[in-house]
Amino acid sequence: MRSDRPKRRSGAAVRIVTAGICVLILVLAGVAITGGIEADRSTARLARSGDLVQAYLDLTRAVAVQHAAGEDRKRRTRPRTRQRFDKAGVVVARSLDVLGRFGDPADRELRARIEVYERLFTLEFERYFDALDANDIALARTFKADGDPWAEVLQGLVSEGGTAQASESLREINALRDSQANALRFTAVAVLLGLGVMVALWLVLRSLRLRIDDATEEDLQRLQHAALTDSLTGIRNHRAFEEDLATALANLRRHGTTMSLVMIDLDELKAINDSDGHQAGDRAIRTVGDRLSDTLRAGDSVYRIGGDEFAALLPEASTWAAFNFAQRLHASLESDGGGVTVSVGLAESNMLSTRDGLIEKADIALLEAKAGGRDTVVFLSGMERPDLTDSSEDRRHRGTLASALARAVDAKDSYTRSHSETVAELCALIATNLGLDGEHVAAVRLAGLVHDVGKIGVPDAILQKPARLDEHEFEIIKAHSALGHRILHGTDLSHEAPWVLHHHERMDGAGYPGSLVGDEIPLESRIIHVADAFEAMTSDRPYRRGMPDGDALDELRRHVDTQFDPACVGALLSGLGVEPAVAAAT
Template identity: 40%
Template sequence: MDFGVDRLAAYLRKDPDNRLRLAGTVGGSFWLVAAAATITLPLLPQVDVPFWPWPVLWVIGAVLWGLSAMFVLDWPRVPRWVMPGSTLVAPAVVALLTQASGGIGSPTRLYVFLVLVFAACFLTVGQATVVVALCAIGWAVPVFAHEGAAGGLAEAAIALPIFSIIGGLLLGGRSLLGAMHDGAQRDADRHAADAATDPLTGLANHRSFQEHLRTELSRSRRHGVPVAVALVDVDHFKAVNDTCGHAVGDQVLSAVAALLRDELRVEDVLARIGGDEFAVVLPASDADAAAAALERARRAIALAPVAEGARVSISVGVCDTVHADDAEALARLADGALYWSKENGRNRVSIYDPGTVQELSAGERIDALQRAQALSGLRAMARAIDARDLSTREHSERVAELSARLAEARGWSPERVALLHDAALLHDVGKLAIPDAVLQKRTRLSTAEHEAIKPHAELGARMVEDMLGAEQVDWILSHHERPNGLGYPRGLRGEELSEGAALLAAADAFDVMVSARPYSPSRTAADALAECRALVGQQFSAAAVAALEVVLDLDAAERRAA
């Protein structure tokens, strides 16, 4: 029963004109029921009038009208007055049949209730009210013929309130059912919206994203237009939650969602599909157009303080229907491009290219995830080392940022810049083995204490060798080497020292010089740069100091412009 009601409700919601079609079908079926009942009249003892001609002609007319109403007439195209007009005429037709089939004792007199039910269910309240009055009059017509005006009026006076009550109950039930249906529909719409919406950001959720993607791919196949998918990750989001708390993390996600939405078109579908993961379906867009839109969003997010002054970045992978034409494959390849972005420095947009972006097996993904988790743990330890000494708070982050800027000034590719940034962030991780008494000493270190610190570069390199590339491990190992050969741990000199290690060494020393220590005040950037220039060829390479000059000149120009 419930299933049938649900199907009927769905049919009526599908098209407003379906209500007219249903009314035509029900009305036509009532006429056919009346015709079938009329055929049985000769079998009833109280009907002793000839069946021919009028009852037979009435049956033929009722069948023709019923079939036309059900199968011939296109009610949405029929003039609007036809349905209420034919219903208004129906009580008179029933009254004539009643007279022709025996008058007051004819069972056909009951047909008027079919008219009453139809009017209450399908006509407006005003139209139904008129029909109720006409039904009462039609009910009384045989009494007028049989008992005269007095009897007819008395019958009408009794019939009118009874028919009014019946019609009123039907109309009230119709209104109540309509109100209940509307309320249930609103609840269903709300639940459907909730089921398809991420509660934090108000974006589509994973289920809704998949549905939109399948719909757009179907349209793409029909019309030959491309569809692109972009997968987005918030970089280092776990660190945001761990450092600032989940409330700030939620603010970050909401802000990132808003900034993404601002750079997308109305027809693009933006969804949150995981904790810090977003996805975008871009109809009628190829990979280049999608990447351009996401690059605008990436820049906007990188520049905007998203929550309590915090800044984050995003990594993005893009793929279009040139490389895949089903939802699963398209999402998988976009995910491969996203992974490529994350493995090559993060904070970038990558387009899937089978020549460069490799699809990883499940085992390879697990290995990569384990490496990423291990690196995350090491980064947390590096921050803990900085926190052990108030004078070096956030030293690793500053050195990583400056190292990356020096590499950019030297013309390194974005991929290699990112590699140096990650290595620089971990350059002091070997200090975990240094005693607090030495690491937190408030005066200058003695020769013995300085010697105790020297192993940290080699220890740090061993700690990261399973997670970082060989070149990155070498940068960490060599960041205390000197061009004059007096560094440690290997005593490299001149060309033996890699450029990455030289840049990291310059960034590390410069940050130490401009930071206040218990045993020495901070120096100005100009003083620190002057000392670096004086030590070219001894402690610093000429290329590293030249890059430092470029970066400081850019900073000075920005300050003047501000």
């Protein structure tokens, strides 16, 4: 509907502009017609004035000829003189007729006076010529003397009329010149206005065209956004995920960088829908979408790819960075207090990764997370897709038990919340880079998840003390590994119990509880020891801030062969994308 508005506005604007042009054309046409009529009138008046001037000139010459004829008294030339007088009389009559037909009231009044004096003058001179014909010279002179005053008056009247008409002709000439100049000015103005209107129309149409194009582009962008956006959460949808994943993998192969894929599943959505209704389920889905958006770095993208399934693409992010992303997501959901939890599977790509292979790895990790009790994060490179049929019930039970024990420990120690899960994933990362098989990696991960289960028996006052422990308190804390061994030994996790017992042993024998040395310490315990130390150094405590990852790795390097297994430290460095030589140099 919004895209129709600019088009309707453009149609109305075009109609308004067209109407304005028509009105302007009519006005200009009226001005041009008026100017033409005025010019025609001026031309007609000038022609009439010219005729009148010519009539006065003819009249002046004719009167002069008649008056001059009275001076010729020679007998032999008298016929020709009389003939000239008569012809001049004809000219006078014709000129008077012109004055009568074309003159204004003043001309007609003057004509009447001229006509009177012309008759008097003609009468006296006719008598004059008759007296000459009778050879009565004295009488002829008398008639001529009587006619000369009339001739003078007549000449004065003709001269007066001619002068007035000449002035009128000059005025008409000036008026015609002015009307022509005005016509030229009006024409120039009309042309300029016409050009201006055409330019204005072009600008209006161009502006409207641009607005329509912008509106169309906005509609296209909105449609494209709608096609790539999930309507419930407002984040990108499955189609956008497929397009962005293909682009990210192409960039990865072209530039040789890395990328992590995070697959997220909203836990127990069906149970929420069944117990609280689908609106509650929709709220839970929106909550996950909102928290995912809040957790993003610049350049990251999140998607809803199914009913309760989400994904995130993290360019130039290692597995450890992806794990931190997942931990931030869990912390954000927990801070909401709505009870919404998610299970997360991680997969890191390389230049040889394919779309299907990367998604398969992330799916396997996600299935393992859900099988392990949900609300967990799993990265297990190279593992097989877990068997989720009834025959794997024991395996799922072990995972659920380990997750429950880990949450119990993390809930008891508020300063190390999610510590167990982080250690578990670091253990899986180290074990994978040491080349252990999938089942072995899964077992080490479970051991890492429950490595601090013995802290359940440690008093809260010691666990939550906002300062460093004294010697007596530290001895109480040290007992947690043995207590954890006893707890696990009586469960389905008895296989992992010895690894938990010795995860605080040192390579130089200065650890506890058995003071084992080197290879006497189970490999799995050495893995947990490195993972536990790295997580502890990088996490905040009430009495100190966590170290940057680089500083913590340097600390591990400095204590290789005394406290930590060098192979395990190297595997952690590789898993975090750090070259061992570089770490050693720092």
